[in-house]
Amino acid sequence: VVLLDEVGLAETSPCNPLKVLHSLLEPSYPATVPTVSVIGISNWRLDNSKSSRALLVQRPQFDLDDLVDTAERLLNKRVMVFQRGALKPLAEAYSNYEKYGQSLPNFHGLRDYYALVKRLSLYEMTPKNIQMALARNFGGTENHVKLCKKYFGNVLKMFNNHKSWLYKQIPIEQLIASNLDDSDARHLMVIGKSDSIVNLLTYQLRMRDLDPVVILGSQFPDDRDDYYYSVLRRIMMCVEAGRPLILTDLEIIYGSLYDLWNQNHIVVGSKENVKYFTRVALGAYSNPML
Template identity: 35%
Template structure:
């Protein structure tokens, strides 16, 4: 219930029920996760005061009210009722829970050690409440699925169960493994003795792709997934697509809208209809930026299902209304969250997921790309005068790894040593180098002093790049019709420019491409407007190779949605260019 009107409707519904069906019944109004409404900018709970303390001549409220919350409400509301606080369970309660969930776990010492391991980790974890009781319960359920008798198999079972349920912490709060480039599980690192593991296992890691694939194939004790992304969500989407294809699963991707008219219940309801369709079909549903409906999906994210007639049903809430929808046994939800936005999520939301961190470099396993990433970062820092962003537009923490991964994939076995791969990366960087930054790097930087032959060669590479949009179109062959079976990656591009947003590019490019249509993204008011523009472009009689030019500010919140919709809806004989207008201050990542 996200508004005052919604809460009022709930009490009116209770009143109608009493008047029409049961005048002598005791009516209870139950608010689940009432703390979420407390955090809402609409302040919807202000109308509760009159219902909790009705005033003279009444001596008590008309209806009983119960609210469940993960954090305290304000004093004005709590003083109008009885507040019960449930502290974290002690180790004795944890042991009883483990015995109930895992019948094969009967050894008293095992129970004590596993309960002690979680309790100590929970008290000392670097991010408060990042992991909680749900993580522990599903850890125990994973053990219950197969609790082996022999010691070595038991260690392996505990290790994988811990890695599945206690990962996902940001790299900044974790020590890195000495034996791998990815990050070990802090729960295992801190509590390996209590878990009955060997010390070397505390530094061992598991591949994220394997963990995601294991989750998608696990129908008994797997939760929905939260993938914490660094440097964009493309890597995480690719990872889920790979894991789903290996499992023979269908994947659906949904990206939320940030347009002003899409902050309504109507838009939220349209999203919920698409989500329920995926739930019924058993898809792997990837969600990005759908915060507007997270509150409606808490039962689904909790995997709190009701079985009726041999079918799993789940309650989906919207305002004061709710509906039951069928949930296929294979359905799995994957929420993508940028690492920089992680602190905005509440603990109750985080604890519902199996969490993993996804980064480009963490997914690398071969020595040549990993070494190239290190060398490229070192050289770029030596070339920085005064900052990296002054040379390379849009440089961020994952840029080096992303560039190396892309160049390595395109070159294949042709680049079999780090120096050769590094040379190709510098050639690719020439396309995003500023002229003044390049001149400072090649004349004044420490890198120019260490490698005397490098400045002249790279300067020539930068000047050889297209210096205008018409030159870029000609260099990439976009003045010609689209070749048959050209993939979307060859027909869609994103370009950054420091030119003003109001330039008339239709006049500039009408002689350069077979046909052109322009869309001012920031002038649109809803996702429906964007969809109409894409449909109009596809329905026109423009020739093959025609260009859809989308312009917006470089820091526009709509970029992710536009990229997703254009990539998925672009007709096979057309091209699209997303042009991001900005300046160096806007384009420099805040966490770089």
């Protein structure tokens, strides 16, 4: 059995690598069954030439009950009952924002909602903590004020003695520090138009006695294969050594680090000597990385 995870990413390639699946998804005469079983997992439907040769199973869009049910299972067991009562308004707010409030389509999604619920379960549900959780998990766009007031305003009001919450802009430095000080945080993405962001991140990391490695993407269009592999090898060495990485303008690399961004790790070893591995795509190959 061949399992193709995120096979939809290959669908967008101009080289059309998935065309080799056509002969594998249907038997060749005189065989009556395929020689290889193929399972593909994708965030979107593949084209008809592949879908018509396979059994298509689609997961429907989450409804409100699904969002509430999933959030309940993500909550910390110590969460108080009244906090659980906020899950439905929270799910309604996310659902409305996801459908009607995004200035960039699909910029935020279920991963951000799950991370929001997890963070809220670790702290007291106050308007200040809720706004911080929203800024960290639903930031990156210029409509954060609208997000807090229009879509999550009822949730903020619920934990402010049913009074309107006065929005206060959270400084960028505070958001970055909150992420770096959180051992369970997701990887930090900072969006900006100035190179000063790299200096700001470097300063914040060095304040914590960390020595970051900054890797800048090449602006030359011919820097492809050799450059691609050399940067990936450097990233792997830094991750194995536990050094913080600051990556910028490396769009050709990010897709190869899909499992790393998702923190999809394979745990090996005992409790005293735990090692984490994740997959890194090197061209046609997938290598484990410590």
